[in-house]
Amino acid sequence: MPQPPIRIALAGALGRMGREMADALRGDARLTLAACFHRSDSVGEGLVSRDEALAMAEIVIDFTTPAASADLARICAERGGPALVIGSTGFSTAELATIVAAAKTIAIVRSGSFSLGLNMLAGLVEQAAKALDPDDWDVEIVEAHHRHKIDAPSGTALMLGQAAAGGRGIDLETVARRVRDGVTGPRPAGEIGFAVMRGGSIIGEHSVSFCAEGETVTLSHAAGDRIMFARGAIAAALWVAGRPPGEYDMRDVLGLSDPLGVPRQGGVSPHDRR
Numbered sequence: 001m002p003q004p005p006i007r008i009a010l011a012g013a014l015g016r017m018g019r020e021m022a023d024a025l026r027g028d029a030r031l032t033l034a035a036c037f038h039r040s041d042s043v044g045e046g047l048v049s050r051d052e053a054l055a056m057a058e059i060v061i062d063f064t065t066p067a068a069s070a071d072l073a074r075i076c077a078e079r080g081g082p083a084l085v086i087g088s089t090g091f092s093t094a095e096l097a098t099i100v101a102a103a104k105t106i107a108i109v110r111s112g113s114f115s116l117g118l119n120m121l122a123g124l125v126e127q128a129a130k131a132l133d134p135d136d137w138d139v140e141i142v143e144a145h146h147r148h149k150i151d152a153p154s155g156t157a158l159m160l161g162q163a164a165a166g167g168r169g170i171d172l173e174t175v176a177r178r179v180r181d182g183v184t185g186p187r188p189a190g191e192i193g194f195a196v197m198r199g200g201s202i203i204g205e206h207s208v209s210f211c212a213e214g215e216t217v218t219l220s221h222a223a224g225d226r227i228m229f230a231r232g233a234i235a236a237a238l239w240v241a242g243r244p245p246g247e248y249d250m251r252d253v254l255g256l257s258d259p260l261g262v263p264r265q266g267g268v269s270p271h272d273r274r
Contacts, residue, residue, distance in 0.1 A: 006241050007034040009057030009082065011072060013047060014038045016148075017063035017087065017226060024230035025061075030238060039068075050075075054082060059237045063087040063229075066151075070095035077102035083243070085236045086110040087229065089155025103247035109240045111250040112155030114232025118206065119250045121221045122163040125208045128217065129167030134190040137210045139164050144197035144205040152196045153178060160208050161192050 008025055012018040013036035025033040035053035036046055054060065054075070059082050062069050069088040076084055083106055086099070099108060113119065129139065141164075143157040153161075158172075165172035168190070177193045187193075207220035223229075232250065239253045 005030055005032040006237065007032055007056060007058045008237060009035040009037065009053040009060045011037060011050075011053075011060055011062040011068070012064035014045065015063060017229060020226045020230045021061055021063065021233060024227065024234060028234055031234065054079060057082045059083045059085060059241060061085045061087075061233050061237060063233075066091040066095045070098040073099045073102035073106075073108060077105040081106055083107040083240050084109070085233050085240060087114055087233060089158075090151025100247060103245060105245055107240050107243040107245055107248065109236040109248045109250070109253060111232075111236070112157075112159035113204075114229045114236060114250060115156075115221070115223065116232060116235075116250075116254065117228070118156055118159075118221050119232075119254055119256065121206070121208075121219055122160055122251070123256055124219055125160050126163040126167040128208075128210055128219065129164040131167075132210050132212075132217075134168055137212045138187060138189075138191065138193075140193045140195065140209045140211065142195045142197075142205075142207050142209070144199070144202050146201050146203065147199055149198060152198070153194045154196075154204070154206075156204065156206055157194055157196075160206060161194065164192055164208065 008031050010018060010021055010025065010033060013022060018038070022033060022036065025031050034056040035048050037050050037053040038047055060072065060076065062072055062084060066088050069086050070091065073084055073086070076082060086108060089112055091099070099110060102108060141153070141157050141160050143154045145154055161172050161176060165175065170190070172192065175190050175192050177191050180193070203226060204223035205221070207218055209216055209218045236250065236253050240248065
């Protein structure tokens with residue numbers, strides 16, 4: 001007997017990604033868009049309150065803001081569900097702690113990017129960083145986004161930085177250089193640098209360069225349409241349905257981490273424990 005479609009609530013339904021997600025969900029017979037909600041003061045356009053939406057859904061897909069996503073995770077955990085797919089980026093330490101705590105009660109998929117290509121890129125970056133000596137090969141990450149993006153570096157750029165640091169078996173925060181200005185002195189060996197561009201309607205461009213004396217290797221990805229993020233979020237929603245509590249990411253969804261899909265314990269996934 002065919003399984004009934006999974007009931008999805010869409011947070012931030014009036015935003016750029018919210019509208020893209022709504023169109024994608026309506027075109028997928030495996031899912032049904034059960035409810036849409038936005039900020040508490042948003043009415044009309046087919047919206048319901050957050051509490052109504054949570055009561056109607058098995059999974060919430062959320063592309064909003066870090067504060068809203070963390071609060072939503074807390075509320076879902078207090079209710080014992082629904083599960084969450086979170087695409088917001090730019091979280092503070094306190095907001096991440098809230099999500100980690102919520103993941104002890106509900107299943108959460110959170111990723112800096114829901115693009116299949118970008119997650120494959122992260123895997124390649126980790127392999128390259130593992131193979132290339134940090135004393136000889138400098139790592140620089142460059143990202144570009146539209147003028148409306150509010151956080152920098154992007155969540156995807158940080159994800160790629162984490163991949164490079166993970167390949168080298170180090171903590172990204174100990175080697176990250178997010179800003180260069182003025183007389184900065186020679187570049188320290190092992191540093192992972194970030195550069196940011198904001199302008200126009202750029203959907204998302206990311207590159208990771210490994211630079212040595214006499215040669216440079218660059219791995220890159222360019223987004224042509226936001227539909228790729230919507231497709232990834234749908235894959236995450238289908239995957240997380242019925243999963244035990246834990247914080248997962250797209251590498252779990254794609255089977256690129258632990259083959260058994262073991263969730264993060266205390267907010268740390270198996271591929272983050274180094």
